[in-house]
Amino acid sequence: MSETRALTTRPLTPKVWEMVQSIAPVMHRSRLFGVTSPEAAAAIMLKGFELGLGLTASFEFITVIQGRPALIPRGALALVLNSGELVEFEAPIERGPKGEPLACTCRMKRRNGLEYTVRYTMDDAARAGLVKPGSGWTTYPENMLRWRAVGYCMDVLFPDITGGMKRADEFGATVDEEGNIVEGTWAPAAPAQPDPPAAPTVTLDDLLSHYSPEEIMEANDGRIPGTNDEVAAVAARLAASNG
């Protein structure tokens, strides 16, 4: 049996909630970590707690962008590394004739054998409207490519570890070499558009290619999953028990 924890199922007890409420105003008043309100500080701690982080460590890995908590890319990778689930990882940069970064291909493999590869190119970024003068995509293109490819790869392979949270770079935040966000440089990637429904990171078809219907049901208390969230939770449980 794997020791991987289902990080999003850590129970919130009244005692923890009491601590969050008492720490949040302090973190806000301290002006550390740039939290804009006690409520934002509480949200960061709750989200971090769910993911298995300590209450104050949450501020290192989670930020609030456009009113929503997001993992900084380094935080997402830290959670994945800490889980012990990642056994193979590479993310080389492809360069053009003048040494300019063109693409990054990230390959990751889980302990249970699941493997996934994502290639993200400057053309992809341009098509998504991300490459703008003064943005991270023009000033730090290599970092942005690498963390975007790494991020997407983690989204698919480790949703159980990252709790399905969006990453700061997905909101348009600029990322430095270590995967930290560069303060104050982000802008909404698509401010005028409502978010489309999030595409599921694991589908029923994905599950069926690895597990039998009976195994899927057993991992969902004997019931057939009825929502994408249930599918993701089942995927996490099965991955953990088969890891």
Place this chain on the structure above:
Amino acid sequence: MVELDHLSYSSISLYQTCPRAWRYRYVEKIPTPASASLAFGSAFHSAIETIIARRAIDQPVEPVAAWTAAWEVATQQEIDYQGELPEELSNQGLRLLTHKDTADLLNSIVPMLDADGQPVIEKRVELRVPGVPVPIIGYIDTILSNGIPADFKTSTRAWTEDKAREELQPAYYLAALNQMGYSQNPSHEFQHFVFVKTKVPQIQIIPTVHPPADWLWLFGAVQEVWRGIEAGVFPPNPGSWRCSERYCEYWSRCRGRP
């Protein structure tokens, strides 16, 4: 994108048979008269459910009275008889319902009783499919006292076992019951009661089994249908049995348009 708050087995089945007919019915909401066979089936269905339900609570009703009332209700709506006579249909229903084999069968059907002591008839179920934001709503004709859900059908010809096995409706119901936490049918059985409208009526009892693999296949099919609806994909399906003047109520607007 059309706004829907739910789908149903028949809605999904119609999309699979002809997406354009689905658009006429659920997007454009074009009113059409009921077909004679639909009205007949609905009346027969209602009559047998009344007979079974009333007997289960010791208030039996005569088949003739049950049929007369059900046919009266069914014919309140506009019906396209397509050359059939209402009186003949009424007599056919009476003949089928009062036939000895039908009476014997109805006497043998014991529905499960719910917590209030009421027979489980027309049990409403909701199926949730990942990636499909609306529920698929259905009504199970009855759940038998042994925990097996069952469905009543009228048909102009006898069913084969293969036809019963290939029916998708049971998979909807069994999956929905599973999601509701229903555990009294662990072997995933389903019972079809088919009333064949031949001159000498035939009654068929066809048990089938629909395991979870069937449900998951169904989920994939429902997801495909939903993606089609969401994307506004409504092509006609001229290869379908439905695409004819006789069977499609939208014929004059579509393939048969002058």
